[in-house]
Amino acid sequence: MGDTPPDAVVVARVLDGDVEAFALLVDRYQDEFTAYAKHMTGSADDAADIVQESLVRAYRSLRRCGDPTRFKGWLFRIVSNQCKTHVTRRARRRRDHLDDVADDIASPYEADSAARRAELRSELEAGLQQLPADQREALVLRYIHDFSLREMTEVAGASIPALKMRLKRGREALREKLEGAV
Amino acid sequence: MKHEHELLTRYLDGELPREALPPELQAEADAFHGMFEDLKQERISAPPWVRTAVMSRVRAAPRARWRDLLGWLVTPKLVPLSPVTAMVVLAAGVAIAAAVRYQPTAPSQVAAQVQDGRVMTRFIFLAPEASSVAVTGDFVDWRKGGIPLERDPSGNGMWVGVVRLEPGVHQYVFVVNGTEWRPDPNAPALNDGYGQKNSMLLVPQIRS
Amino acid sequence: MLRSLVTALAVSTLLAGNLTAQAGGSPAPRLSPETEALLRPVLDSAAQDSLPVSALQSKALEGAAKGRPPAEILAVVRGLAGRLRQARSVLSQAVPGAPVAAGDIVTAAEAMAGGARPEDVARLRKNAPPGASLEIPYAVLGELVRRGVPVGQASDVVDHLVESKVPEARIIEIPARVDVAIRLGAPPVAALGRALHGLGLPVPPPVPGSKGRGRGRGRGRGGGRG
Numbered sequence: 317m318g319d320t321p322p323d324a325v326v327v328a329r330v331l332d333g334d335v336e337a338f339a340l341l342v343d344r345y346q347d348e349f350t351a352y353a354k355h356m357t358g359s360a361d362d363a364a365d366i367v368q369e370s371l372v373r374a375y376r377s378l379r380r381c382g383d384p385t386r387f388k389g390w391l392f393r394i395v396s397n398q399c400k401t402h403v404t405r406r407a408r409r410r411r412d413h414l415d416d417v418a419d420d421i422a423s424p425y426e427a428d429s430a431a432r433r434a435e436l437r438s439e440l441e442a443g444l445q446q447l448p449a450d451q452r453e454a455l456v457l458r459y460i461h462d463f464s465l466r467e468m469t470e471v472a473g474a475s476i477p478a479l480k481m482r483l484k485r486g487r488e489a490l491r492e493k494l495e496g497a498v
Numbered sequence: 499m500k501h502e503h504e505l506l507t508r509y510l511d512g513e514l515p516r517e518a519l520p521p522e523l524q525a526e527a528d529a530f531h532g533m534f535e536d537l538k539q540e541r542i543s544a545p546p547w548v549r550t551a552v553m554s555r556v557r558a559a560p561r562a563r564w565r566d567l568l569g570w571l572v573t574p575k576l577v578p579l580s581p582v583t584a585m586v587v588l589a590a591g592v593a594i595a596a597a598v599r600y601q602p603t604a605p606s607q608v609a610a611q612v613q614d615g616r617v618m619t620r621f622i623f624l625a626p627e628a629s630s631v632a633v634t635g636d637f638v639d640w641r642k643g644g645i646p647l648e649r650d651p652s653g654n655g656m657w658v659g660v661v662r663l664e665p666g667v668h669q670y671v672f673v674v675n676g677t678e679w680r681p682d683p684n685a686p687a688l689n690d691g692y693g694q695k696n697s698m699l700l701v702p703q704i705r706s
Numbered sequence: 707m708l709r710s711l712v713t714a715l716a717v718s719t720l721l722a723g724n725l726t727a728q729a730g731g732s733p734a735p736r737l738s739p740e741t742e743a744l745l746r747p748v749l750d751s752a753a754q755d756s757l758p759v760s761a762l763q764s765k766a767l768e769g770a771a772k773g774r775p776p777a778e779i780l781a782v783v784r785g786l787a788g789r790l791r792q793a794r795s796v797l798s799q800a801v802p803g804a805p806v807a808a809g810d811i812v813t814a815a816e817a818m819a820g821g822a823r824p825e826d827v828a829r830l831r832k833n834a835p836p837g838a839s840l841e842i843p844y845a846v847l848g849e850l851v852r853r854g855v856p857v858g859q860a861s862d863v864v865d866h867l868v869e870s871k872v873p874e875a876r877i878i879e880i881p882a883r884v885d886v887a888i889r890l891g892a893p894p895v896a897a898l899g900r901a902l903h904g905l906g907l908p909v910p911p912p913v914p915g916s917k918g919r920g921r922g923r924g925r926g927r928g929g930g931r932g
Contacts, residue, residue, distance in 0.1 A: 335557055342552050346544035354542055364545055371552045376559060437536045459534040465512070480511050487510070487530070488502050494533075636764045640771040665874075666809050667816075667845045669768075679772065686849055686881055688816070691765065691782040692774050700845055702875035 320344070324384035331378060338375055345388065346371070348461070349395045355456045356399040358445045366402050370395040389470035392457075396471050400449050443493040451486030454479055547638055550661060551645045557618070557660035558648040616662040617701050623647065623672045623682065626655025635670025635696070637663055644673050665703040669696040737766060741776040748784055757790045758808035789815040793827070800828035809841030817848035826861035834868050842874045843867070849881040854894035863898060866910035879905055 320340060321329075329337040346367055353363035374381075374391050381390045444452050453472055457463040465476050472479060506523050508514045516524060621633045634644030647657035669688060672680045681687055682697035690696045737745070745766055753759050762783050769779035793815035797806045814827045826847065834840055843864050850860035867877055880901050887897035902909055 336553075338556055339549070339553055342549050346548055346552075347542065350544040350548070351540070351542035355537065360542075363542075364548055367544055368548050368551050371548075372555045372559075375552075375556045433536055436533070437540075440533055440537065459531070460537050462538075483510070484502055484507055488500070491502075492500065634771070636768070639764065640768040642771050666841050667813055686852075686885075690768065690772075691785065692769055692772055692778065694772065696768075698845075698849075700842055700878045700881075702842060702873070702878050703839070 322385075323387035327378060327381060327384040327387055330375070341374075341387070341391075342371055345391060349392070352392070352456060352461060353395060353399050355441070355444065355460055356396070356449075356452060357403055358441060362402055366395065366398045370398045373398075386470060389467055392471045393473065396453055399453075403449060439494055440490075443490050446493060447486055447489055450474075451482050451489065454482040455486045455490065458483060547641065547645070550638070554645045554659040554661045555648050558620075558658040615703075616664055618660055619663050619699070619701060620658065620660045621647065621670075621672075621682075622684075623657045623674075623680075624655055625657055625672075625674055628657070628674045630675055631657035632673045632676075633659055633661070633670055634673055635699075636668055637661070637670070642673060642676075647672075663699075663701045665701045668699045668701060670699060671696055737770050737779075738776060741766070741770065741779055744776055744780045745783060748780070748787055752787050752790070755791060755794070756806075757787060757794060758811055760808070761790065761812050762787055786815075789819055792824075793818060796824045796827050797831055800831040804836070807839060807841065809839060810844060813841050813844035813848065817844045817851065820848040821851040821857055822847050822861065823857055826857060826865075829861065830865050830868060833865055835871065838868065839874075840868070842877055846877055846880055850884065850894075850898060853881070853884055853888065853897070855884075855898050856895065859895060859898070862910045863902065866908060870908050872907060876905060876907060880907075 323341065323344075326337050326340050330341075349367045349370065350360075350363050353366040354360050357363055357366065370391070374394050381387055383390075444455065447455070450472070454468065457468050457471060458465075463471070465479055468474075468479050469476060472482075474482070502510075503523055503526075505514065505519055506527060509516060509519055509523070509527055510530070516527060519527060623631050623633075625631050631647045631649075632644035633647060634640055634642065638644055645659055645661055647659040650656040650658055669690070670682070671694075672682065674680055679694065681695045685697040685699060687695040688698050745762075749759055749762060752762055765786050766779055766783050769782060774782075790811055793811050794806055796818075797810060797814060798804075810831075814822075818824065818827060822844075827844065830840060830843060830847070834843075847860055847864045850863070851857050855863075864877075880898070883901035883904055884894070884897045887900040888894065892900060899909070
């Protein structure tokens with residue numbers, strides 16, 4: 317098969333009645349959204365539920381996607397809102413978070429460096445979870461998903477100066493938590 | 499709280515190149531980026547059931563097209579209609595609306611829509627009082643959450659979902675309100691071996 | 707070597723399914739370590755006997771999802787393994803040397819659990835076109851017998867449909883049509899006749915003096931309009 321069509325083309329097809337074309341968008345973005353939702357909520361289980369809900373909402377409100385060439389950002393915004401709703405509704409399940417990390421260590425006989433890296437990653441994830449949602453969102457979008465500041469404005473619904481402030485405060489808070497943990 | 503050095507902030511905001519930082523801040527910047535590197539490299543995938551559930555719910559959602567058709571039928575046209583003709587047009591629209599309403603039936607194949615050998619199959623369950631209905635079975639490893647069904651927007655109490663299934667024999671049940679396991683009253687029942695009943699669905703090989 | 711790999715894969719899939727469920731975010735049903743340990747020998751043995759292990763795994767997961775205790779899950783899975791083993795034996799003896807499809811084993815076992823006889827299962831396999839999937843025909847046979855159609859007649863009908871190469875998509879419709887006729891008051895055999903007639907499907911020709919053949923339908927059309 318050749319190149320898959322760009323988002324704007326697929327969105328147009330779906331709006332024209334080709335429901336199955338929506339699967340192209342699901343396949344294209346579900347992994348990235350799941351990763352994002354997992355970093356936002358700290359739970360793989362919640363992440364999958366959030367992604368499912370977000371994609372269905374996106375389909376239902378597809379006509380309201382103003383500019384189909386910026387579909388990804390529009391979709392990310394839906395996921396982000398769902399993450400925030402999800403986090404305020406449910407208590408964070410620390411147990412799930414630890415279980416997720418445990419799976420990443422393939423064997424108890426793994427080299428020390430891998431175990432240490434896993435430990436640091438666990439501390440980082442825990443630190444992220446302790447941040448206010450808007451700071452966490454900013455850090456995750458910027459440093460894990462490589463969003464530019466401009467792309468972040470679409471997702472977070474905040475201005476660039478506001479985002480810079482959230483990033484700075486988030487970094488300072490994260491540094492403090494990680495230094496305290498070491 | 500220890501505040502971030504202003505130069506470091508400007509670098510992280512993309513306003514300064516790394517080379518403009520003194521060595522100790524460069525090291526701090528590298529450590530910061532390195533910290534996230536592991537998270538960035540981590541392979542996280544959506545589980546397969548997400549796609550199945552999303553497409554099932556999306557297929558069951560009301561389609562814009564036939565609603566547009568219905569709108570055309572019941573909207574008075576520019577050509578003046580006699581009251582009798584207008585009533586006939588309105589009645590036709592209502593009849594079509596009624597015809598496309600879901601009736602409780604056994605799971606049915608949705609037209610001849612086949613992809614990758616799997617068959618699109620519609621599940622329907624009547625539960626007007628329920629707050630959620632899902633279908634679960636061997637095709638989702640009996641996951642309790644199963645595949646959520648969508649409430650029919652007409653308010654007839656039906657819950658609908660369309661799932662792509664491998665040809666063959668499948669067993670399934672509906673899960674109402676997350677806790678009650680209910681077989682399909684419109685499908686053959688089988689003993690599950692655990693003292694309950696499962697519903698059975700035969701999906702034929704359809705050659706497109 | 708291959709068998710032990712298959713076994714290892716079967717067992718590890720059950721275990722990995724739980725871990726993957728965690729990491730991948732799927733809230734899949736879990737098997738407790740106790741249940742996994744109890745099931746291991748059953749699955750090992752099933753894999754060695756070329757039984758469809760996935761059917762056993764699915765039954766175990768079903769039990770876990772329904773909150774059944776480990777001992778019950780073990781009993782149910784063991785029972786299923788026994789029925790699958792018997793079905794596989796009947797199928798392989800019917801046409802020695804020919805491969806036996808997993809789907810056929812599962813539904814043949816189900817049909818026999820519902821009352822079909824080993825000889826009915828064997829006959830269908832012997833008379834089927836080579837390589838034909840019998841998963842659906844065995845399922846329909848089981849369904850007809852469960853609805854009260856005498857096993858010989860049900861077997862005759864399904865056998866004839868398969869020999870006549872009627873597509874699966876048509877055969878599948880029979881049980882539902884039989885249900886409708888039964889609900890309208892027809893006895894099971896007559897209901898089957900009506901279903902076949904309604905679907906335009908061939909009826910097995912009567913064999914004079916044979917109990918198992920379509921008595922009262924000598925004209926070759928579905929009888930029982932009464």
